[in-house]
Amino acid sequence: MEPIELRFPRPSVMGVVNVTPDSFSDGGAHLDPDVAAAAARRMADEGAAIVDVGGESTRPGSDGVSADEELRPIVPVLERIAGGVPVSIDTAKAAVAARAIELGAEMVNDVTALRADPDLAGVVAGSGAYLCLMHMQGDPRTMQIDPRYDDVAAEVAAFLEERLAFAVAEGVAEDRVCLDPGIGFGKTVEHNLELIRRLDVLLALGRPVLVGFSRKSTLARLGATDLRSASVAAAVAAYERGATIVRAHDVEAHVDALNVAKAFA
Numbered sequence: 001m002e003p004i005e006l007r008f009p010r011p012s013v014m015g016v017v018n019v020t021p022d023s024f025s026d027g028g029a030h031l032d033p034d035v036a037a038a039a040a041r042r043m044a045d046e047g048a049a050i051v052d053v054g055g056e057s058t059r060p061g062s063d064g065v066s067a068d069e070e071l072r073p074i075v076p077v078l079e080r081i082a083g084g085v086p087v088s089i090d091t092a093k094a095a096v097a098a099r100a101i102e103l104g105a106e107m108v109n110d111v112t113a114l115r116a117d118p119d120l121a122g123v124v125a126g127s128g129a130y131l132c133l134m135h136m137q138g139d140p141r142t143m144q145i146d147p148r149y150d151d152v153a154a155e156v157a158a159f160l161e162e163r164l165a166f167a168v169a170e171g172v173a174e175d176r177v178c179l180d181p182g183i184g185f186g187k188t189v190e191h192n193l194e195l196i197r198r199l200d201v202l203l204a205l206g207r208p209v210l211v212g213f214s215r216k217s218t219l220a221r222l223g224a225t226d227l228r229s230a231s232v233a234a235a236v237a238a239y240e241r242g243a244t245i246v247r248a249h250d251v252e253a254h255v256d257a258l259n260v261a262k263a264f265a
């Protein structure tokens with residue numbers, strides 16, 4: 001199997017299809033499986049390297065759901081796109097990841113970085129799926145209450161270095177893993193900006209970096225009113241500082257912008 005940097009060359013766009021009623025950016029839009037599958041196919045046509053399918057909202061304040069509840073809206077979508085669209089499953093649960101992998105998912109995107117479910121590392125290791133490990137301070141219910149760091153870039157890097165070592169110790173091949181600073185997950189506007197400004201601190205860990213700035217509230221707090229343009233600008237800034245994969249809702253705009261940015265490299 002290919003190392004992640006060959007499968008996802010820099011820059012690659014990860015499209016987002018949330019099949020949850022309450023996602024902060026596209027909640028409810030993709031509840032009909034035919035609509036969700038069509039959105040995933042369109043993202044692939046627009047140049048997404050992979051589409052991230054999620055059945056549990058991680059928006060600030062959200063509560064957890066059971067594996068069955070999380071799988072219910074996802075399975076019909078995966079059945080419709082299996083084989084045609086490269087899929088990442090946005091989950092922290094081993095049972096959800098295992099079923100999604102059976103249905104063709106090639107990446108597991110875990111916003112808890114293998115901390116929530118002790119069986120998830122084994123599922124990833126046993127399947128050979130790609131893995132995204134993301135940093136989060138606190139949990140979705142409380143993370144935005146009062147996030148604090150002495151040195152956000154160094155602390156996020158140290159966390160991801162430890163989670164990467166854990167994944168490898170559990171049998172996950174290091175060359176299948178990418179790392180994500182977790183924009184908006186227990187961070188202020190200034191923390192989010194600092195993480196992109198100092199992305200080199202994360203890159204020093206030697207793994208490709210994935211950044212998800214698309215439609216995050218920091219953009220509006222910076223004064224943006226057109227979230228699509230603002231998301232694209234943040235994605236280009238992250239790419240320029242070394243990000244490999246960009247997670248985005250508006251795929252065509254991101255693919256065009258990143259291809260043009262790449263032409264200057």
Ligand code: HH2
Pocket residue numbers: 016018020022023024025026054056057058059090109110111132134180182183210211212213215247
């Ligand atoms: N952001 C969200 C969800 N999953 N995964 C990674 N690796 N990185 C991110 O930045 C990230 C993520 C939140 O955004 P969204 O999917 O739009 O909303 P929700 O979690 O409410 O479904």
